Amino acid sequence: MEKTLTPDLELAASGPLPLFGEREHKPTSVWRRFIRNPLAIVALVVLASLAIVSFSAPLWLPHDRVLEQARGETFASPSFSHPFGRDEYGRDAFARAVYGGRLSLWIAFSSAVIATAIGTILGMTAGYLGGWSDVVIDRLIELILTIPFLLLLILAAAVAHPSATSILLILGLFDWPVLARIVRGEFISLRGRDYIEAARASGCSHWRIVWKHILPNAMAPIIVTGTLIVAIHLTSEAAISFLGLGIQPPTPSWGNLLTNAQNYVISAPFLAIFPGLLILITVLAVNLLGDGLRDALDPRQR
């Protein structure tokens, strides 16, 4: 009896159990750990510049440049005025890469937000309520995870009307299971803690317990996994569009620019190099940022 009594008192005094890191679970210390990681800072700067360049594009790069053809200058090599060269219709490959990236980044980011929201809510429900809702959600997770992700995307994209919105929704609606499983695990381990018991005893509603007492402690894995989902969605969108099932030309996306470039790899290799390099740099930066966030938020992992 005495054995369990002492730690319980300590816990009660310390408030919500600091799951991640020591006691110092303040934003300032998280930020301090984050900025000590030079790679994560570089990644953040790279991503921020990519986002600023592509989302501010309408201000400095007229959208007409994306489709404007110059029949006399097909496959012109990269030059000062057209840094990525021109494609088979003489269109400006730089403008296409910028606007393609705008679309690709937007799809990857917003679909990751959707997937993270669904995964968090379903994981919370399954982990906190348990019982039949847990069984149903767990089966659903298993069902989706037993179909190879890309196969599922191809199926959904092939039967849907191909558009940016449908790709965005498909990615958002199908890529939540991994996160849901993580959140579910966090909630199962947290809901039995003594401080939750205490909160319940003092009359907290379930709603308040979930949002104020459990979710903040499960935030670290949610943020980290959510970041990594952005990277997965960037490659997935590019892959789907590359296969011709996603964003349809003439609207550019990093994926379909590569499909096109593959046909002209002999005459105009530069068309293939730049969009792929952009995907590589972006995905690399997102992954490094995710790693940096994990180290900062959750130093015990790794």
Added chain:
Amino acid sequence: MGRFIVRRLLQAIPLLIGISIVVFLMIYLAPGDASQFAISERANEQQVQQYRHYLGLDLPWYRQYLRIVGNWGHGNLGTSLIQRRPVSSIIIQRLPRTVELLGLSTLFSLLLAIPIGIISAVRQYSLADHTVTVLSFVGIAIPSFWLAIMMILLFSVKLHWFPTSGTQTIGEPFNLVDHLKHLVMPVTVLTIVQTAGWSRYMRSSMLEVLQQDYVRTAHAKGLPARRVLFRHAFRNALMPIITLLGLSLPALVGGAIITEQIFAWNGLGQLIVTSASKRDTPVVMTMVMISAVAIVIGNLLADICYRFVDPRIQL
């Protein structure tokens, strides 16, 4: 052990039924069906309707579904709506192409990833470790289709070492050397992408084991470092790799789909893309079920191997 396997397989049955229904409904509920793709574009509406009736696509959804699944119950995979050939013969024709691609790349990836992971764990923070870390981060982030295009550009277009696509030179009789030459680039692409992830995994797994007390004890006893490494640490560090292998199947399938598409490698991955866009339900469902069964078995085998490597785990 036997009971565990039986229980897991029984649990998989409702899961597989669920998957088959979901996949069927996805294709069924989508606008359009196979009849549009199966006959000539010039066919008029009446001919399309006749053909739809002929294919049984005008039946209610549950009857169409039960017909496909009922066929499976009789060991018959059905007939492709587009190619009008038995699904089994289409798949058997293409299966070896995919198996050799995935088998070889998995083998090479393991042969590379395990030693690379061990070296960078044992020499943590050395030049070798940093190099491996940088390369694996790039390898994880690199889009496989772009890597493939860059390899085509370098090794086919510039250096003329390997052919750009296909499984053999068109118009020539099958010749093993020629086939192997076609195999090099797709296998390399898949190997690079897999090795990047797996070596990272092997590294962290080895690092974790090296910090264990029993490894320190073995060192303290005065055992040679090599012996500690291989006898004590390696075996335990291999465990996560076994699970990873079981869990990597979905990603492997995805990798195969992309790689086959780029290299015009006529395996199952290429089949799935064309079949899905032409709403060829029997082919698509068979393919999804094959990969789902493979994933279920892969997970099961991973658990069983786990049990063998670590007898502490009770199944």
